[in-house]
Amino acid sequence: MPDGAKLAPVAEAEALTLKDYKSGDKPIWCPGCGDFGVLSATYKALATLQLQRHEVVVVAGIGCSSRTPYFMSTFGFHGVHGRSLPIATGVKLANPDLTVLVMGGDGDLMAIGAGHFPHAAARNIDLTCVMMDNQTYGLTKAQSSPTSFIGHKSKSTPYGVITKPMNAVLFALSNGATFVARGYSARPNELTQLMVQGIQHKGFSFVHVQSPCAEFFNTYDYYDEHVTDLPEDWDRHDLKTAIAMALTEEKVHLGVFYQEERPVFERTSWEFEPERQQFDLETYLKRFS
Amino acid sequence: MPRDDFIIRIGGDTAIGGVISTGENFTLAAARLGFHTFTFRTYPAEIKGGHAWFQVRISNRSVVSLGDGCDILIAFDQEAYELHRGDLNDGGVLIYDSDLVQPEDGRFIRYGVPFQKIARQELDFVRGTNVLILGVMAGLFGLAPASLEEMVRSRYKRRAELVEKNLEALNYGYQYTKKIQKQDKFWLGTADHVARLIMSGNDAITAGALYAGCRYFAGYPITPASDILETMAIQLPRFGGVCLQAEDEMAALASVIGASYAGMKAMTATSGPGFSLMTELLGLSSMAEVPVVIVDAQRSGPSTGMPTKLEQGDLFQALYGGHGDFPRIVVAPGSVQNCFRVTVLAFGLAEKYQCPVIILSDQSLSHRTETVEKVDTERLSGLVMQRLRPNGVEPGEYLRYQLNDNGVSPMAVPGLDTHPYVATGLEHDERGHPRLSPTTHEAMTAKRFAKLEAARMEIDNEELAPRYGEEKADLGIIGWGATQGSIREAVDRALGKGYRVAAMHPRVLNPLPEERLREFIGSCKQVLVPEVNYQGQFAHHLAATLGVRPLRLNKIGGLPFTPGEVFAKIEEVLNHA
Numbered sequence: 103m104p105d106g107a108k109l110a111p112v113a114e115a116e117a118l119t120l121k122d123y124k125s126g127d128k129p130i131w132c133p134g135c136g137d138f139g140v141l142s143a144t145y146k147a148l149a150t151l152q153l154q155r156h157e158v159v160v161v162a163g164i165g166c167s168s169r170t171p172y173f174m175s176t177f178g179f180h181g182v183h184g185r186s187l188p189i190a191t192g193v194k195l196a197n198p199d200l201t202v203l204v205m206g207g208d209g210d211l212m213a214i215g216a217g218h219f220p221h222a223a224a225r226n227i228d229l230t231c232v233m234m235d236n237q238t239y240g241l242t243k244a245q246s247s248p249t250s251f252i253g254h255k256s257k258s259t260p261y262g263v264i265t266k267p268m269n270a271v272l273f274a275l276s277n278g279a280t281f282v283a284r285g286y287s288a289r290p291n292e293l294t295q296l297m298v299q300g301i302q303h304k305g306f307s308f309v310h311v312q313s314p315c316a317e318f319f320n321t322y323d324y325y326d327e328h329v330t331d332l333p334e335d336w337d338r339h340d341l342k343t344a345i346a347m348a349l350t351e352e353k354v355h356l357g358v359f360y361q362e363e364r365p366v367f368e369r370t371s372w373e374f375e376p377e378r379q380q381f382d383l384e385t386y387l388k389r390f391s
Numbered sequence: 392m393p394r395d396d397f398i399i400r401i402g403g404d405t406a407i408g409g410v411i412s413t414g415e416n417f418t419l420a421a422a423r424l425g426f427h428t429f430t431f432r433t434y435p436a437e438i439k440g441g442h443a444w445f446q447v448r449i450s451n452r453s454v455v456s457l458g459d460g461c462d463i464l465i466a467f468d469q470e471a472y473e474l475h476r477g478d479l480n481d482g483g484v485l486i487y488d489s490d491l492v493q494p495e496d497g498r499f500i501r502y503g504v505p506f507q508k509i510a511r512q513e514l515d516f517v518r519g520t521n522v523l524i525l526g527v528m529a530g531l532f533g534l535a536p537a538s539l540e541e542m543v544r545s546r547y548k549r550r551a552e553l554v555e556k557n558l559e560a561l562n563y564g565y566q567y568t569k570k571i572q573k574q575d576k577f578w579l580g581t582a583d584h585v586a587r588l589i590m591s592g593n594d595a596i597t598a599g600a601l602y603a604g605c606r607y608f609a610g611y612p613i614t615p616a617s618d619i620l621e622t623m624a625i626q627l628p629r630f631g632g633v634c635l636q637a638e639d640e641m642a643a644l645a646s647v648i649g650a651s652y653a654g655m656k657a658m659t660a661t662s663g664p665g666f667s668l669m670t671e672l673l674g675l676s677s678m679a680e681v682p683v684v685i686v687d688a689q690r691s692g693p694s695t696g697m698p699t700k701l702e703q704g705d706l707f708q709a710l711y712g713g714h715g716d717f718p719r720i721v722v723a724p725g726s727v728q729n730c731f732r733v734t735v736l737a738f739g740l741a742e743k744y745q746c747p748v749i750i751l752s753d754q755s756l757s758h759r760t761e762t763v764e765k766v767d768t769e770r771l772s773g774l775v776m777q778r779l780r781p782n783g784v785e786p787g788e789y790l791r792y793q794l795n796d797n798g799v800s801p802m803a804v805p806g807l808d809t810h811p812y813v814a815t816g817l818e819h820d821e822r823g824h825p826r827l828s829p830t831t832h833e834a835m836t837a838k839r840f841a842k843l844e845a846a847r848m849e850i851d852n853e854e855l856a857p858r859y860g861e862e863k864a865d866l867g868i869i870g871w872g873a874t875q876g877s878i879r880e881a882v883d884r885a886l887g888k889g890y891r892v893a894a895m896h897p898r899v900l901n902p903l904p905e906e907r908l909r910e911f912i913g914s915c916k917q918v919l920v921p922e923v924n925y926q927g928q929f930a931h932h933l934a935a936t937l938g939v940r941p942l943r944l945n946k947i948g949g950l951p952f953t954p955g956e957v958f959a960k961i962e963e964v965l966n967h968a
Contacts, residue, residue, distance in 0.1 A: 155811050156808065156810070156811055157805070159653070171813045175811060177803075177805040177811045177812065177813075178812070178814070179649070179652060179679075179813065179814045179815075180813055180815040180816060180817060181645070181648070181679075181814075181816055182672060182674075182675050182816055184641075185642070185645040185672065185675075187642075188638075188641070188643075188645035188649065189645045189648055189649035189652075191635070191642075191646045191649060192645065192646030192647060192648060192649025192650035192653070192657070193649040193805070194649075194653075195607065195635060195646070195649075195650060196607055196649070196650035196654060196655040197655075197805065197806050200653065200805055217638060217639060218638060221638040221642070368633075371628070371634075371635075372628075372633060374628035375629045378630065379630055380630070381601050381630045383598065383601075383602045384766075384768070386598060386601065386602075386626075387588055387766065390589055391423075391586055391587075391589075
């Protein structure tokens with residue numbers, strides 16, 4: 103945190119409601135878009151946790167889902183395509199007391215920004231990354247994405263997708279994410295619970311959300327049929343079983359796949375030198391004499 | 392009469408080891424005695440093996456450039472002799488390993504010493520070759536051996552057996568010179584014993600950044616900027632800061648933008664290839680109005696180019712790189728000493744004007760060391776700035792991107808201010824919400840550029856655009872960055888010969904100090920722009936901004952200008968006038 107800085111005091115202890123987290127700007131999304139469900143789950147999760155609006159930063163890249171910051175009354179950063187995770191990393195390292203959410207889509211996080219994802223996960227920086235996966239590029243109108251199904255015909259893949267779709271949950275698990283969950287935008291209550299847990303978790307939380315694009319690639323029927331909760335006796339602390347489950351193709355499992363406690367990058371970084379010194383140029387320069 | 396301002400060059404294969412460290416140790420010992428030094432080095436791009444050379448100019452007066460050629464060449468091997476003998480000045484000295492180098496009869500004085508054989512057979516200490524050479528250098532050129540002994544002791548203080556072996560090697564070399572009949576005139580007199588610092592450009596940039604209040608750094612390793620990352624990694628945690636080794640340069644600048652948005656003064660450092668990757672984010676920081684400082688230690692390009700050699704080839708990229716119209720500030724220090732001030736200035740301008748500031752260094756400035764005078768912190772402190780915050784504004788009334796005359800609007804910090812807003816790369820209204828109308832884009836673009844004009848008024852002064860030489864000149868030289876010393880020395884030489892010349896060396900390249908430059912150009916019959924690039928990038932920039940058509944002196948090849956090269960051009964221009 104900046105030198106000598108203190109969190110701004112909160113005026114009154116009045117409970118915040120869902121409405122308090124709305125910016126008042128109307129989402130630009132198409133009717134039926136899954137992202138509405140995710141946005142509403144986000145409001146609910148923040149209200150559940152009673153987080154102060156000026157202590158929350160929502161960071162996004164580019165894409166339909168990356169518009170989220172404008173619909174929130176919290177601090178926000180709408181950056182460039184693919185760089186939401188490193189921007190959020192800087193925010194969190196600068197001030198570990200902030201709650202930092204990264205909201206984006208499958209293009210932002212699994213294509214142009216995929217190079218940052220394993221590093222954020224491996225560092226275990228305390229961010230909650232919510233990926234709204236609609237398996238298409240909505241903002242640029244219906245090209246295929248890294249999570250599109252094989253055979254999916256789109257404007258950019260007129261002969262059908264021939265690339266194996268990326269498995270975002272597997273990607274997160276195999277790179278050291280310490281909280282990995284999947285939700286479905288059409289089940290906002292369960293999703294809210296996943297987001298609450300993700301935000302509470304100390305470390306890199308990844309919430310993969312199947313969030314269909316009603317306009318260009320409507321998969322509601324598919325997911326209504328294929329989603330199923332993880333087994334009731336699911337052990338969320340077993341990485342190998344979680345990976346095996348992530349590889350399952352018959353069903354799309356919802357719930358918390360995995361969770362572990364591991365030191366958090368920004369706290370460790372801040373504790374390398376417990377004794378802080380004031381910088382004094384003359385003292386510092388003595389090493390060069 | 393003895394010469395007490397001379398240049399020693401040491402060359403050899405890095406596989407043998409000790410080429411650079413011999414030079415560094417000699418330099419450090421001399422600097423501690425109060426001599427002024429100016430080093431230059433090139434590394435091979437190979438990790439082990441390949442030819443490396445190190446050069447130090449040493450004097451008991453101030454030295455501002457690497458000088459011309461070399462006066463003393465120490466050749467570890469035949470390759471070093473072959474590569475550098477052409478640069479050895481008339482009357483110079485060749486010191487060589489007499490078993491490994493076969494010099495032809497030449498125009499220089501020769502001292503052959505079987506360095507490796509002595510180390511192996513007499514000292515039974517092969518790794519002591521470079522300390523043995525130090526002893527020989529001290530004996531031949533008048534450096535008190537006590538200063539070298541002290542350095543050996545401190546260097547190996549944790550390993551007593553190595554102290555003894557090295558002292559023995561040092562002393563052997565020193566005594567050996569009594570057998571050599573000295574025929575040259577190079578001899579260091581006594582220096583003033585004033586304590587100075589010896590540091591590189593990267594050292595000074597890092598120190599300046601810490602002084603300015605930089606507490607967040609992110610970088611990706613790249614020559615010749617990596618040592619800024621390495622120093623920040625160890626230093627920042629001591630001063631309440633944090634350093635991130637990023638996964639690539641985009642992540643480095645993105646996280647710097649994030650940290651600055653969250654209230655930290657933040658910086659990244661890179662070289663050309665990394666700077667290219669950062670370009671999109673450069674535009675974001677300008678559009679979202681987030682202060683950042685980016686160091687570009689230029690190297691020879693394009694593409695991977697010559698990673699360990701210098702070029703002033705990134706000026707266009709710094710000035711114009713990126714899509715769309717957006718303002719950025721570009722600064723360039725002229726010497727190691729100047730790196731402090733320019734870095735503190737860079738942070739001050741970034742914070743005050745909430746925009747990206749690029750510090751253009753280059754391989755020679757980043758890696759060379761100079762003896763620098765004690766830093767005057769009183770003069771620096773006025774440059775330290777804090778950004779404008781929404782103090783006293785009701786959160787409901789807060790306009791992050793408020794339109795006003797100088798373009799600077801209050802920036803709330805998450806957690807510290809109760810004024811949430813969205814920082815954005817989309818065109819936006821005063822609140823920061825997307826607004827893509829023609830009038831908004833016009834008004835907001837004008838707001839962002841207004842900051843550049845406000846910054847220009849602030850930097851258009853003598854301090855930041857120093858002038859040197861005659862008031863009315865037949866030839867005026869405008870330089871930028873690390874060429875300063877060679878230009879200054881060439882101007883001195885020309886003035887000494889009666890030429891009417893002058894020089895100006897602005898530290899801020901965007902916005903240009905237009906009034907100072909116009910006045911300077913108006914006082915000179917012709918203008919010359921020397922720069923280490925092919926296209927004449929600064930000459931272009933001056934032409935585009937001021938409408939002048941300067942003469943050009945361009946050098947590429949990976950090495951800096953020598954004073955002699957600039958002087959030769961001055962003579963050529965003025966004798967043909």
